[in-house]
Amino acid sequence: MAEREGQALLRRLTDNEESSVRTVLSLRPEATGDCPTFSTALTPRMRMLVRLAALVALDASTASLRWAVELASCAGADDDEIVRVLSAVASEIGAARIVSTAPRLGLAIGYDVEVGRPPARR
Numbered sequence: 309m310a311e312r313e314g315q316a317l318l319r320r321l322t323d324n325e326e327s328s329v330r331t332v333l334s335l336r337p338e339a340t341g342d343c344p345t346f347s348t349a350l351t352p353r354m355r356m357l358v359r360l361a362a363l364v365a366l367d368a369s370t371a372s373l374r375w376a377v378e379l380a381s382c383a384g385a386d387d388d389e390i391v392r393v394l395s396a397v398a399s400e401i402g403a404a405r406i407v408s409t410a411p412r413l414g415l416a417i418g419y420d421v422e423v424g425r426p427p428a429r430r
Contacts, residue, residue, distance in 0.1 A: 351383075352384070353383040353384040354382070356385060357389065359376055359380075360376040362411050364397055364401065364405075367405055374416040377416040377417055390413070390417060392410060394410060
């Protein structure tokens with residue numbers, strides 16, 4: 309039975325094959341290496357939204373979120389789609405991460421969600 313493209317890529321990544329690791333870590337969409345299907349399988353807009361979701365899941369800094377929001381916006385995502393990324397990953401990352409990320413994502417978009425809010429109760 310022939311090995312599928314996805315299976316082959318996972319095998320190469322498991323073996324820590326340098327060119328495959330470099331390909332999937334590349335920030336440049338044109339850097340496709342030997343797996344053109346995987347780099348072009350998502351539209352640029354979707355790829356940037358997925359990148360944003362990963363950064364949200366990793367509890368990235370506001371600066372990193374701002375960078376991801378800018379890339380997603382340049383790729384055609386609107387502010388509502390960007391906010392929906394947070395909702396889409398909520399069940400996977402948990403309430404604490406959502407609450408801590410929401411204001412940073414707001415700042416990354418240009419919203420100041422903290423203005424005029426009373427201090428949080430302890």
